[in-house]
Amino acid sequence: MILTSINLLAFGFASPALLGWLALAAVPVLIHWLFRRRYREVTWAAMQFLHAAARKQSRRTRLEQLLLLAARVLILAMIVFAFARPRWADAGKLARETPPTLRVIVFDVSLSLGRKLVREDANAAATFTGETMFEASKAIAREVVRKSPSGDRFALARIAGSEPRLLIRQPTLVASGVLDEIDRIPLTFERGDVAATLRQVPELIAAKQPHERCEVVVISDFQADNWSESETAFTAFADRASIVLIDVGLSLPDNAAVVGLTTAPPILAAEQPMSVTVTLRNAGTVPLTARRVELRIDEQLADSRRVDLPLGQDATVEFALAAPAAGEHTLSVRLEEDSLLADNERWLPLSVRSELSVLLVNGRPSARPRDAATFFVEQALSPKSADRAASSRWLRVTTVPDSELPNVELDRHDVVFVCDVGTLTELDVGRLRRFAENGGGVIASLGPTVSVERLNEVAFGSRGLMTLRLNEIVTSMNADGTPSVFGFDPGDFTHPLLREFRGNPGAGLEAALIRQYVRVVVNSNSIGHDVALRFSTGDPAIVTQPLGRGRCVLVTTSLDETWGEWAIWAAGFVPLIHELTEYAAAGRSQPREALVGEPIQRDIPSGSTTITLTTPDGVARILTPMDREGRSRLVINDTSRPGNYTLTSGTVERFAINVDSRESDPRRIDPREWAESRSGEPDHRIVVRRSDSPVPTARDDSEPVTNSLTLELLAAVLALLLVEQALAWRFTVGAVVAILSLVLAAIWTATRFF
Numbered sequence: 001m002i003l004t005s006i007n008l009l010a011f012g013f014a015s016p017a018l019l020g021w022l023a024l025a026a027v028p029v030l031i032h033w034l035f036r037r038r039y040r041e042v043t044w045a046a047m048q049f050l051h052a053a054a055r056k057q058s059r060r061t062r063l064e065q066l067l068l069l070a071a072r073v074l075i076l077a078m079i080v081f082a083f084a085r086p087r088w089a090d091a092g093k094l095a096r097e098t099p100p101t102l103r104v105i106v107f108d109v110s111l112s113l114g115r116k117l118v119r120e121d122a123n124a125a126a127t128f129t130g131e132t133m134f135e136a137s138k139a140i141a142r143e144v145v146r147k148s149p150s151g152d153r154f155a156l157a158r159i160a161g162s163e164p165r166l167l168i169r170q171p172t173l174v175a176s177g178v179l180d181e182i183d184r185i186p187l188t189f190e191r192g193d194v195a196a197t198l199r200q201v202p203e204l205i206a207a208k209q210p211h212e213r214c215e216v217v218v219i220s221d222f223q224a225d226n227w228s229e230s231e232t233a234f235t236a237f238a239d240r241a242s243i244v245l246i247d248v249g250l251s252l253p254d255n256a257a258v259v260g261l262t263t264a265p266p267i268l269a270a271e272q273p274m275s276v277t278v279t280l281r282n283a284g285t286v287p288l289t290a291r292r293v294e295l296r297i298d299e300q301l302a303d304s305r306r307v308d309l310p311l312g313q314d315a316t317v318e319f320a321l322a323a324p325a326a327g328e329h330t331l332s333v334r335l336e337e338d339s340l341l342a343d344n345e346r347w348l349p350l351s352v353r354s355e356l357s358v359l360l361v362n363g364r365p366s367a368r369p370r371d372a373a374t375f376f377v378e379q380a381l382s383p384k385s386a387d388r389a390a391s392s393r394w395l396r397v398t399t400v401p402d403s404e405l406p407n408v409e410l411d412r413h414d415v416v417f418v419c420d421v422g423t424l425t426e427l428d429v430g431r432l433r434r435f436a437e438n439g440g441g442v443i444a445s446l447g448p449t450v451s452v453e454r455l456n457e458v459a460f461g462s463r464g465l466m467t468l469r470l471n472e473i474v475t476s477m478n479a480d481g482t483p484s485v486f487g488f489d490p491g492d493f494t495h496p497l498l499r500e501f502r503g504n505p506g507a508g509l510e511a512a513l514i515r516q517y518v519r520v521v522v523n524s525n526s527i528g529h530d531v532a533l534r535f536s537t538g539d540p541a542i543v544t545q546p547l548g549r550g551r552c553v554l555v556t557t558s559l560d561e562t563w564g565e566w567a568i569w570a571a572g573f574v575p576l577i578h579e580l581t582e583y584a585a586a587g588r589s590q591p592r593e594a595l596v597g598e599p600i601q602r603d604i605p606s607g608s609t610t611i612t613l614t615t616p617d618g619v620a621r622i623l624t625p626m627d628r629e630g631r632s633r634l635v636i637n638d639t640s641r642p643g644n645y646t647l648t649s650g651t652v653e654r655f656a657i658n659v660d661s662r663e664s665d666p667r668r669i670d671p672r673e674w675a676e677s678r679s680g681e682p683d684h685r686i687v688v689r690r691s692d693s694p695v696p697t698a699r700d701d702s703e704p705v706t707n708s709l710t711l712e713l714l715a716a717v718l719a720l721l722l723v724e725q726a727l728a729w730r731f732t733v734g735a736v737v738a739i740l741s742l743v744l745a746a747i748w749t750a751t752r753f754f
Contacts, residue, residue: 071720074720075720078716078720082714099211099212099213100149100151100152100153100211100212100213101148101149101152101153101212101213101214101215102152102153102154102155102171102204102205102207102208102209102212102213102214102215103144103148103152103153103154103155103214103215103217104154104155104156104157104201104204104205104214104215104216104217104241105141105144105145105154105155105156105157105178105182105217105219106157106158106159106197106198106201106216106217106218106219106220107137107138107141107156107157107158107159107182107185107219108137108158108159108192108218108219108220108221109134109158109159109160109185109186109187109188109192110159110160110161110188110190110191110192110223110226110663111187111188111189111190111191111192111340111342111343111596111659111660111663112133112192112221112223112226112340112663112664112666113132113133113134113137113187113220113221113248114132114133114134114187114340114341114342115132115133115221115250115255115339115340115666116131116132116133116339116340117131117132117133117136117250132187133221133248133249133250134187136248137219137220137248138182138183138185140219140246140248141182141219142179142182142183144217145175145178145179145182146175146179148175151173152173153171153172153173153212154168154171154172154173154175154178155168155169155170155171155172155204155207156168156178156181156182157197157200157201157204158185158197159192159193159194159197159220159226160188160190160192160193160197161188161190161191161192161193161596161597161660162188162190162597162640165196165197165200166200166203166204167181167185168181169203169204170207171204171207188596188597188640189342189596189640189641189642189659190596190597190640190660191225191226191595191596191597191660191662191663192220192223192226192663193226194220194226194227194229194230194233195229195230195232195233198230198233198234198236198237199233199236201216201233201236201237202236202237202240205237205240205241208240213242214240214241214242215241215242215243215244216237216241216242216243216244217244217246218243218244218245218246219246219248220245220246220247220248220249221247221248221249221250221668222245222247222249222668222669222670222671222674223249223663223665223666223667223668223669224665224667224668224669225662225663225665225667227669227674231674242687243687244687244688245671245687245688247671247688249668250339250666254284254285254286254288254338254339254666255282255283255284255338255339255340255343255664255666256280256281256282256283256284256288256291256309256335256336256338256344257280257281257283257335257340257343257344257661257664258278258279258280258333258334258335258343258344258345258346259279259280259281259314259343259346259661259664260277260278260279260314260316260346261276261277261278261279261331261333261346261347261348262276262277262348262591263275263276263277263331263348263350264277265582266582266586266589266590267353267356267582267585267586267589268323268350268351268352268353268589269323269352269353269354269394270323270324270325270326270352270353270354271322271323271324271325272322272323273320273321273322273323274320274321274322274323275318275319275320276295276318276319276320276321276331276333277316277317277318277319278293278295278316278317278318278319278333278346279314279315279316280293280307280309280314280315280316280317280335281309281313281314281315281661281664282309282310282311282312282313282315283312283664283665283666283667284311284666285311286311287308287309287310287311288308288309289308289309290306290307290308291306291307291308291309291335291336292304292305292306292335292336293305293306293307293317293333293334293335293336294333294334295319295321295331295332295333296331296332296333296334297324297329297330297331297332297350298324298329298330299330299332302319302321303319303321305317305319323350323352324350324352325352326352326353326354327352327652328349328350328351328352328646328652328653328654329349329350329351329352329654330347330348330349330350330644330654330656331347331348331349331350332345332346332347332348332644333345333346340664342642342659343659343661343663343664345642346656346658347593347642347643347644347656347657347658348591348593348656349591349592349593349644349653349654349655349656351588351589353394353589354394355394355395355396356394356395356396356414356415356581356582356585357396357398357412357413357414357415358381358395358396358397358398358413358414358415358416358417358581359398359399359400359408359410359413359415359416359417360374360377360378360397360398360399360400360417360419361374361400361401361402361405361416361417361418361419361421362374362399362400362401362402362419362421363402363418363419363420363421363422363423363447363449363450364419364420364447364449365401365402372560373419373420373421373445373447373449373558373559373560373562374399374417374419374559374560375560376559376560376561376567376568376573377417377419377559377560377577378397378399380573380574380577380578381395381397381577381578381581382395382397383574395581398413402421402423402424403423405421405428406425406427406428406431410431410432410435410440411435411438411440413440414440414441414585414588415440415441415442415443415581415584415585416432416435416440416441416442416443417443417444417445417559418432418442418443418444418445419445419447419558419559419560420445420446420447420448420449420450420558420560420562421444421449421450422449422450422451422454424454424455424458424459425458426458429458429459429464429465432465433463433464433465433547434603435550436465436547436548436550436551436552436587437547437548437549437550437603438548438549438550438603439548439549439550439587439588439590440550440584440587440588441550441551441552441553441581441583441584441585441586441587441588442465442547442550442551442552442553442584443552443553443555443580443581443584444459444465444552444553444554444555445554445555445557445558445559446517446518446555446556446557446558446563447558447559447560447562447563448558448562448563452470452471452472452473452518455470456469456470465547465552466529466543466545466547466552466554467523467529467545468520468521468522468523468529468543468545468554469520469521469523470518470519470520470521471518471519471520471521472518472519473516473517473518473519474516474517474518474519474537474539475515475516476514476515476516483515484515485513485514485515485564485565486513486514486515486517486535486536486537486564487510487511487512487513487514487535487536488509488510488512488514488533488534488535488536488541489533489534489535489536489538490509490510490533490534491533491534495530495531495532495533495544496532496583497532497533497542497544497576497579497580497583498532498533498579499579500575500579501572501575501576509533509572509576511566511569511571511572512564512566512572512573513564513565513566513569514535514541514557514563514564514566515563515564515565516557516558516563516564517535517539517541517556517557517563518556518557519539519556520539520540520543520554520556522540522543528545528546529543529544529545530543530544530545531543532544532553539556540556541555541556541557542554542555542556542580543556544583546587548587549587549588549590550584550587550588551583551584551586551587552584553580553583553584555580559577591656592653592654592655592656593655593656593657593658594639594655594656594657594658595657595658595659595660596639596640596641596642596657596658596659596660597639597640598639598657599635599636599637599639600635600636600639600645600655601633601634601635601636602633602634602636602647602653603632603633603634604625604632604633604634604649610622610649611623611624611625611634611647611648611649612647612648612649613636613645613646613647613648614645614646614648615638615641615643615645616641616642616643616644616645616657617641617643623636634647639657641657642657642658642659643656643657644656645657671688672688719744
């Protein structure tokens with residue numbers, strides 16, 4: 001074998017600060033010096049004959065001790081050298097050696113990554129593979145870790161809609177631990193909040209050591225909606241780290257999704273007709289034809305259709321069917337399978353009623369029924385005549401005097417009419433407020449018994465039922481001082497309360513005769529106020545406002561004949577009372593749904609000790625409510641899976657968690673164009689790579705590849721330990737072991753460097 005060239009080597013340390021520990025090599029020398037053998041001279045004639053022989057032997061003994069001391073010093077020195085991570089490279093390139101890298105891996109786990117990969121076949125239609133973009137992303141992340149040079153440290157973050165977003169906060173050298181953490185990362189059903197994750201990345205970069213460089217590796221499908229507001233977040237660390245963008249997204253994939261599910265009417269009566277409206281969206285690249293849509297109630301197929309979905313448009317499908325039996329049910333709709341399964345199904349809880357319970361609070365009890373403040377409302381809701389009883393057959397009406405209001409269990413009712421009650425206390429208003437916040441409806445009407453000042457103090461304001469203010473009582477008078485009347489001005493009938501009167505101008509609202517009302521001042525800055533009906537003077541006649549899950553309604557005149565004759569003569573009185581009742585009761589029937597990751601809050605009746613939550617995967621958990629402001633409130637934060645959730649606490653309540661429809665949009669940004677748009681020209685600190693060629697680092701290819709000597713030094717330490725033990729036992733044996741070790745080291749050096 002002829003050596004034609006010899007590589008000249010350059011040498012350096014990745015952690016030179018650790019070389020200070022070389023001072024430990026002096027420990028064996030100190031021990032040898034402090035504990036050297038001491039003796040005193042004693043003149044003895046016989047020793048003179050041995051002196052010459054001992055002098056000759058002592059030279060050999062001293063040499064053996066020095067060699068043993070050198071072995072021990074060398075062991076400690078080589079251990080320090082090993083921890084300092086020495087590296088060698090070709091001569092002349094050491095100055096350009098790349099230092100260790102703090103590599104921050106940002107991993108997208110949003111819903112859109114669950115899209116299946118497509119297998120293209122020139123001779124057949126494209127088919128879905130079993131692998132998703134998320135699984136491909138995990139494989140790339142593992143490859144980035146495995147191919148990173150030894151000595152690099154890793155931190156891990158995820159792009160998700162909820163915390164925790166930082167999975168490995170303290171950078172680690174242990175690649176196997178990072179690989180295990182990547183394997184444990186699950187795909188979420190959330191929308192990816194890219195900006196929120198990137199705003200936390202500087203916290204990881206702050207852990208960079210002075211001798212390290214920093215690199216942020218982002219693995220994502222770069223969905224346009226998620227990345228629309230990410231540019232500002234990148235600027236917070238773009239000057240402190242190089243950025244590698246690895247694109248795993250599909251090119252214009254097809255996707256259809258269920259984006260809406262509603263029912264009508266707002267309050268469902270058992271076994272009565274109902275309609276279901278399903279909204280579908282085709283966000284792909286081609287029109288879709290004959291897609292099967294299934295409607296299910298409690299997982300039982302109720303109806304199905306095949307529909308065509310035009311490109312880039314929403315399509316609605318109407319189902320007409322009978323409502324199920326009274327109770328809590330789950331309505332769901334499923335769309336035929338495509339590349340993204342999670343958005344092909346949507347849920348909606350159904351609360352079907354066998355009856356609607358209405359409580360009438362009479363503020364003017366009287367021995368003569370007609371004089372009671374609730375008389376005409378009760379007649380409208382529970383008529384005695386057979387021709388009008390059919391429309392009210394499912395209403396259960398209970399009337400109590402105002403003195404009994406503190407003793408009534410409001411939660412047993414759906415709507416409470418408070419008619420001309422002048423004795424409302426702060427306790428009464430607090431109970432009515434909680435009743436409305438939990439979904440109940442409160443309808444208050446005025447009259448001669450009420451005190452405007454007292455109601456403003458107790459019932460209205462920031463802590464009352466509605467944030468408005470009552471002014472003076474307005475009485476209709478002619479110019480000559482004779483009594484007159486006001487009428488109603490329904491306007492364009494746009495409010496839901498007036499939907500039954502729309503298109504029927506002669507339905508009776510215009511014929512109402514009102515003599516008195518209370519002028520109301522509605523704060524224009526308050527949110528939620530809505531004037532449903534006005535008087536002919538322009539003043540509000542009916543004002544609505546949401547409160548929690550429920551609704552509050554104020555009628556600024558009386559609902560009897562004390563302040564007008566509309567309860568007697570106006571044909572619109574009875575249908576308006578029914579519309580008021582259904583509108584106020586709709587709070588209890590509002591869809592109990594939220595998006596994945598959003599918390600659910602519920603007020604729990606006092607005394608509920610055992611509360612069970614059953615998740616979509618059938619797991620039941622016992623929950624404990626929290627006491628807040630004198631109420632038991634339950635906060636459910638674990639809504640990470642879409643589907644039907646059931647809450648059991650004496651009664652059964654269902655609510656639905658659905659995916660964010662924005663994740664269904666397959667439109668993506670081009671990461672290369674995005675990188676150039678930041679400065680108007682290519683940014684050399686940002687490297688963009690496709691998923692089929694992920695390079696773990698952004699370092700220049702011209703930079704030298706360095707080699708670590710740490711393992712070799714540790715092997716040498718082990719050999720020296722054997723030599724040291726052999727020397728201490730018998731010097732000749734130790735010498736043989738040392739010579740063999742040197743021969744093996746010479747062979748290894750020849751194969752390594754030549």
